[in-house]
Amino acid sequence: MSLMGDIKVRGLRVRFGTVEAVRGIDVTAYGGRATALLGRNGAGKSTTMRVLAGVVPPTAGTVVVDGIDVVADPLRTKRRTGYCPDVGGLVPRATPWEHLQLAARLRRLEDWEDRGRDLLERFELGDAAHRVTGGFSHGMGRRLSVVLAAFHEPPVLLLDEPFDGVDPLGVDATQQVIREAKARGAAVLVSTHLRDLAVEACEDALVLRGGSAVAGMDAAELVGEAGARAYRSLLD
Numbered sequence: 001m002s003l004m005g006d007i008k009v010r011g012l013r014v015r016f017g018t019v020e021a022v023r024g025i026d027v028t029a030y031g032g033r034a035t036a037l038l039g040r041n042g043a044g045k046s047t048t049m050r051v052l053a054g055v056v057p058p059t060a061g062t063v064v065v066d067g068i069d070v071v072a073d074p075l076r077t078k079r080r081t082g083y084c085p086d087v088g089g090l091v092p093r094a095t096p097w098e099h100l101q102l103a104a105r106l107r108r109l110e111d112w113e114d115r116g117r118d119l120l121e122r123f124e125l126g127d128a129a130h131r132v133t134g135g136f137s138h139g140m141g142r143r144l145s146v147v148l149a150a151f152h153e154p155p156v157l158l159l160d161e162p163f164d165g166v167d168p169l170g171v172d173a174t175q176q177v178i179r180e181a182k183a184r185g186a187a188v189l190v191s192t193h194l195r196d197l198a199v200e201a202c203e204d205a206l207v208l209r210g211g212s213a214v215a216g217m218d219a220a221e222l223v224g225e226a227g228a229r230a231y232r233s234l235l236d
């Protein structure tokens with residue numbers, strides 16, 4: 001039985017010109033659980049996330065997100081997902097509040113103001129709600145990107161490097177958003193280099209190397225020193 005938010009990727013390939021960024025990977029993720037995408041720089045994590053978000057088309061393979069084929073219906077995919085991209089995504093001349101207004105209009109949300117205000121407060125962006133994002137620090141931009149991804153409570157939450165350069169309070173707020181998404185049955189995918197935070201957030205883990213999936217495991221297997229050794233052995 002397929003639950004809300006399930007992700008099913010089979011034989012995904014993505015080629016950019018002569019570069020094969022993703023070389024035939026399978027990903028299965030379930031509603032109510034979080035999966036960590038791990039791997040070194042260039043392993044194919046962000047490309048996989050972009051395909052799931054409906055931003056980059058797959059070269060080959062099937063990609064079904066919350067029951068929707070991303071190739072057949074990228075627009076509906078975008079509606080069902082909340083995506084925090086690894087870079088970019090923010091309009092430098094717009095404020096956080098204007099980003100929320102735009103997101104609410106695009107997604108036809110009603111009565112969103114209290115939730116928007118609450119999320120900004122929790123991510124300590126309340127005081128910056130009416131400042132343009134062009135002047136934001138890297139960590140502030142990351143925090144706002146997580147807010148925007150989670151804002152409409154999507155059945156699939158895709159967070160690409162959400163912890164990168166984020167301070168401990170921002171990390172806690174992000175972990176809380178992940179817990180809430182799981183509690184309402186969403187599937188969460190977290191791409192990160194930070195093994196300890198991945199383990200805290202996720203039940204499942206998938207390690208990519210050179211565009212291929214080299215191992216899938218319980219995230220608990222990556223805990224502590226033994227987990228660090230196991231992880232390193234998969235990277236070489």
Ligand SMILES: Nc1ncnc2c1ncn2[C@@H]1O[C@H](COP(=O)(O)OP(=O)(O)OP(=O)(O)O)[C@@H](O)[C@H]1O
Nearest residue numbers: 016019020021039040041042043044045046047048
């Ligand atoms: N738009 C693009 N055009 C050309 N090559 C690309 C493009 N996007 C990604 N690549 C290449 O695809 C490969 C996988 O990149 P990707 O960004 O998916 O890796 P990643 O695992 O997210 O890495 P990082 O941890 O550094 O973010 C890399 O070799 C990268 O240079």
